[in-house]
Amino acid sequence: MQRSSPPSSDPSAAKAGPRGPVLELRDLVTRFPGDDGPLSIVDGVSLSVASGETLAVVGESGSGKTMTFLSAIGLIPPPGRVTSGQVLLEGTDLLTHTPEQLRAVRGERISMVFQDPLTGLNPVFTIGEQIVEVLRAHRKLSRAEARKKAIELLERVQIPDPGRRVDDYPHQLSGGMRQRVLIAMAISLDPSVLIADEPTTALDVTVQAQVLELLAELREESGMAMVLITHDLGLVARHADRVAVMYAGRVVEQGSAKAVFEQTAHPYTLSLFRGVPSLDTDTAQDLIEIEGQPPDPAFLPPGCAFEPRCFLGQGRASCQATRPGLQPTLGTEHQTACLHSAELTATRARA
Template sequence: MAKERLLEIRNLRTSFFTHVGEVKAVDDVSIYIDRGETLGIVGESGSGKSVAMLSTMGLLSENGRVVSGEILFSGRNLAQLGEREMESVRGSEIGMIFQDPMTSLNPVFTIGGQITETLVKHRKLPKTEAKRRALEILASVMIPSPDRRINQYPHEFSGGMRQRVMIAIAICCDPDLLIADEPTTALDVTIQAQILELMKELKSRLGTSIILITHDLGVVAGMCDRVNVMYAGRIAESGTVRDIFRRPRHPYTLGLLKSVPNPNRMQKERLVPIKGHPPDLLKPPAGCAFAARCTYAMKICVNARPPVFDVAEGHQSACFLNHPDAPSVSM
């Protein structure tokens, strides 16, 4: 089946303008997702995962701005849409589950009220029809006794149930794309598994494409088709899950893989955290952002920014080790 590009972010730069200077949170990032795909975005805290997606949704805080780049979705450049048009994209074409559910659920409205409002506004459903549909959606995200729960407020729900409500709101208008920012990080393992299962089920039933931001490489392995590894506001490596796990071509990806337990390996392996810290995004280094922490760093890595190398079909790495003249190292 021919692949259809759903979202394509090209050379996105997003900065925050603060009293101490410009924070280059997203610095020349290109990401795409095809229809029907699940794309993972991984990377340490502060690498720009959320900011890249908030730029796409037009939801940056006041001091944040898309400085350059394109965000192409259904034939439009979202980076150039006005607030009214963006509101309609957000309500009905792209749904987002936010990192912190309590900041995005409105505490003073019942959850039924919040879903119904979205349906009335974006689907123009009459109120009674919207309420009927809200009940259906709550049931579809496995919220028990939806007819009772629909009249409750966000604080009356447990963490896992709140996350289901967030998913319900995000999918209620049948979006083509669902962006899930750390949807399970705050939850315990069993609930985490249930939420991921629910997302898989929704995907296969509704055909929604999913961008999943996570710290957890185990989650990526279980859920995603492709992965983008982000580091200090840039894409370090991208490829299929299989390429990234089996043939990582960027030392940062390798570092991430070594820092998580691998249940598939028989012998007990030692986990190695990546030493050091990411650079200050107020003063990003001239060369590779990872050079200071990289065991393979060469002189050029400190002086020049690595271009993106095609290392195999659909597999890219922004690391000089992939240059034809670089010394060969076994990663």
């Protein structure tokens, strides 16, 4: 709220400070009306990301990973509603902002890149016009200045021949190039936080690698915090500093990438590691699959949401009775929402 006059803001001030969290979600709850009362699609999520850091948020469709961040930036689609919690961006709670203030914050200090690079662009305007529009909505720039800045931005996202490309229409670009344009728009105002929601899921693997490397470079140059929402554990391994795994609207495990990958403390995470084919799985064996279907938010069990599918907890009275919260495991930085995570050590050794 202190920084409601955007043009005077100095993003570097926040970034120069110690690596405290730039964006912090505390106990965020988002509900949608259901046939039998409201459903908590985001159910008490606490997450934070520091400047210069990449937080990967891993989960399947319906896990609430996208909804968490849409809630955070005030873009939750109706009839959904954030019902409690805090979203602290550099110390101020975005949930207390008016829609007008939120609009100023979006793009300016926090921006988002979405999965589908085609729907993010308006087909009847050139990409240059669209970048100029973003710039002029937030900054007092002349058309010529804004266009010059747009060309610079296209160059920063490594679009070849930006002086000519700036006048292209979205359909003249490949999927990878369109995603670069969206990234250019997202970083055009030097945000402190960039949220990338499955930014490469719609792209081919070789293009995906290029786009993610671009994002990593931009983050290093600018020191912004990055949230990478994905289901691809390979991308997490390559790009994340910290990892949060979500299931049924909750964070079930979080910690440093090293901790989550090498001392996995939640059976769901471990099942993902074991069950997803990769270039080094043993093809002679069947994959170790997770039973059942992803949870339906309208029919969540009273206990742990993963219990019906869990190799550790299925049918266990303790798991069916209580829904576990996040608890520190070995280090305080590494947390898991599993009552029996100690038993995972043995499984890990076998895996």
